[in-house]
Amino acid sequence: MKAVLTFWALHRGELAALLGQHVLLVATATLVAVALGVPLGIFAARRPRVAAPIVACANIVQTVPSLAMFGFLLPVPLVGGVGARAALVVLILYGLLPIVRTTIAGLRGIDPSIRDAGIAMGMTSGELLRQVELPLALPSIVAGVRVAAVVGVGSATIAAAIGAGGLGEYIYRGLSMVDTTVILAGAIPAALLALSVDGALLWLERQLSARRRTRSVRTALGAAAAVMVIVLISSGAASGRAHGAMVVGSKNFTEQLILGEVVAQSIEREGIPVQRRMNLGGTLICDRALLNGDIDAYVEYTGTALTAVFHQPIQPDSSTVFAAVRALYARTGRTLLPALGFNNTFAILVRGDEARSRRLQTIEDAARESSHWRAGFGYEFVGRPDGYPGLVAAYGLRFPQPPRVMDLTLSYRALASGQVDLIAGDATAGLIKALDLVQLEDNRHYFPPYDAAVVARAETLLRQPKARAALERLAGRISAADMRAMNYAADVEHQDITAIARTFLSRIH
Amino acid sequence: MPDPAIEFREVTFARPPALPVLDRFRLTVEAGEVVAMVGRSGAGKTTLLKLVNRLLLPQAGAVLVQGRDTRDWEPIQLRRRIGYVLQEVGLFPHMTVGGNVSVVPRLERWPPERVDRRVSELLELVGLNAQQFGPRWPDELSGGQRQRVGVARALAVDPPVLLMDEPFGALDPLTRAELHAEFRRIQSRVRKTVIIVTHDMGEAFALGDRVGVLDEGHLVTCDLPHRVAASNDIRVRRLLDALPSVPRAHTDAAAAEHPSESGRTASAPPGDGR
C-alpha cells in the first residue's frame, strides 16, 4: 500500500490526467446514453410490441465482451477505430440497456388511475409526459443511470486497450509488467470512482423519491467490483498442473502462440505429455511463471531478456547478448537453449504508400517527418527501457503529441487506417505484409538483437533429457521468413495454429 | 328549448368478446341537474362516465355534450370543460395539494396570481383551510380530505359539467354523510350539470335530483327519488333491498342520530317532502 501511495505521489500529474480522462469518458457516455435511452424507453413503453425487441437488442449488446466490442468497431468508419471516440461508442451502447429498461419499467409502473386523471383533465400527451409520467418515472430512470454510470466506470478501464486513456492504462501497464503496485494504482481509484458515482446517484434517487411512497429500486451496487474482477481474471492465469507433464507457456501474441505450439509439439513427439499455458499477459508474467515453476519452458527473445527481465544495458552484438543472457538465466536455475534462428527486433513501421511517396527507408528519415505525425505504441513498448524513451533519444524523434498507447495487435490496423502514422511492431508480424506496411531500418542500431530462443527450467531439462534433445534440434531451424509466413498464415489466413505448427515441424524433420 | 347538457343516444359500448357494457343506452341530463346513477359493481358506471369526456368512444349511437357529438369535439377542449372526480381520486403524488388543484388552470396558462387565488378559493369551497392544506402532499391527507381535494381539482376552471365516479365510496359513514351535505351545499352555489355514479342506492337518494338504475347495459329507470323508491321493478327492488332500511326511515334516522363531523346536520334528502 505504501508503494502505491509513493507511486501516486510520483505520478500525481499523470494520475490526475488519467482520472480526468476516465471521468470525462464515463460522464459523456452516460449523458449520451441518457439522451438516447430515455426517449427510446418512452417510445418502447407506449408500444409493447416494440419494447420486447428493443430490450432484446440492448441485452445482446450487453453480453458482448467489451474487448470484443472494441475489436468489432475497429474497422467501422466514423464511430470505430482507436481512441476515445470508439471507446465512447462502446460505453454508450453498454449504458443504453439499463436506462431503456428502467425508463420502461418506471413508465409502466405508474398507477393507471393517475394517468387517467391526467388525460381526463385535458392534458395533451406531451403535457402528460412532462408533468406526470416523467416525474413519476424519474427515480426509476435515475436508478438506471446509476447502473449505467457504475458499469461505465468499469468498462472504461478496458477502453485503455484501444488508447482511450483513463485509469485502465495503469491496470494494463501493471499487468504487462507484473507490477501489482501499478495495477493497484489504477484499480483503486477506479473502484473508488465507481463507489462514489454509485453513492452520489443513489442519494439523488432517494431525494427524488422522498416525496413518494418509497419505491426501493434495488440495483447492482456490486457493479463497482467490476474493476477488481477484471484485475483478478487477468492475473489469475496460474494454478494447478497435471502430473508428469511438462508445461509450455507463451506470451499473448500470435507469434508466441505459434512458437509455443512448435515447442509443445516437439516435446510431444518424444512421447512426453505437455500441458499448454499459452496467452500469458507479457514478458514479465512468463518470466515469473518460469521462475515459480508454473511453466517449464517458453520462447524468449535475447534482447528482451537482457533489458526487461535482467535490467541490463542494451548491447548491439547478437552473440554477446546471447552469452550474457544465457549466464544470467543460469544463475536463476534456468537454461537458455540455442537460438531458433530469427531475430524479432522491434520494427518501426509506417504505411507503405507513405514510405514510397516520401522515400522513407530508415528511422532517421522518419525523424524528419515526426513533427506532424502521431505515434501509437503497445503498453510494453512505452514502459520498457529499450522502448519508446530510448528510441526518441537515439533518433531525435519529435512528435507533437504524446504517443497513443494501445493494444499491440490493434496498432497495426490503426496504422493501416491512418489513425496513427508510426508504430513499433514485431519484425516478423504477418500483418506487415498483409496491410502493406514498411519496416524502417534501424540504422543507428538502437534496438538490441532479439534472437528467439527457448528458455526452460534447468531442473526440468535434467529430468527430461529427451525433451532437451528435441528442443536443441530446433536450433537455427526457424528463419525470419519462416516466422513471418507462419504469422501470416495465422493472422491473415486464419489457419489453425496447431496445424501451422504441425506442418512446419513435419517440413523441417 | 336549449340542448340538454348531456345526452346518450342509443349508445352501445362493448369490449368484445364480452357482452356489451352499454346496450342502446339512452339518457338525457339537463343543465344544472344532478343525476345519480346506481348499478352494481361491473355494471358499466365508470364506462358511462368515460364516454362523456371521450376517454372512450361508443361503437354505436352518440354521446352529445352541449348538443355536440363527442366525436366532433376536440378532445382536449372537451375535457377541460368537464370536471372529473375519479373513483380512485388519482391525485398526483408528486404534487402538493395546491399543485394538484391548480393543474388545469396552469394548463390553461392562467397568470400565477390568479392561479393562487383560485386554489385558496377552491380549498375553502371544499372546506379545507388553504394555508394549512395547500402545501401538503397527498399522502399526508385522510381519505375524506383526499376526496375533497379531488372535487376541488375537478372544479378548478369552473367547468359546466362534473362527473363523479363513486366519489365517497371508500369513506366511513360519518365522513360520508358530511361530504354528502358538503356536496349539496357546493352544488347549490355552483349549479353544475352533474352525473354521479355509485353502487349505493342510499347515496343516490342523498345526492341526486334524479336517480337512474343501470342494469345489464340498460337504463332501467331514471326518475325522481321517491318514485324510484316506490318502484316495483325487480332490478330496482334488488338495489333497494340491499339498503339497511327504507330510504325515508333510514335517512331521517341517520340525520338525527349522527350529526356530521362539522356539526352541521345533513339536510333532508331530495324527494323527501319536496
Ligand SMILES: Nc1ncnc2c1ncn2[C@@H]1O[C@H](COP(=O)(O)OP(=O)(O)O)[C@@H](O)[C@H]1O
Ligand atoms: N380496460 C378494460 N378492459 C377490459 N374490460 C374492462 C376494462 N374496464 C372495464 N372493463 C369491464 O367492463 C365492464 C364495466 O366496467 P366498469 O364500467 O368499470 O364498471 P363499474 O364502474 O360499474 O364497476 C366490467 O365487466 C369490466 O370488467
Ligand SMILES: [Mg+2]
Ligand atoms: Mg367503476
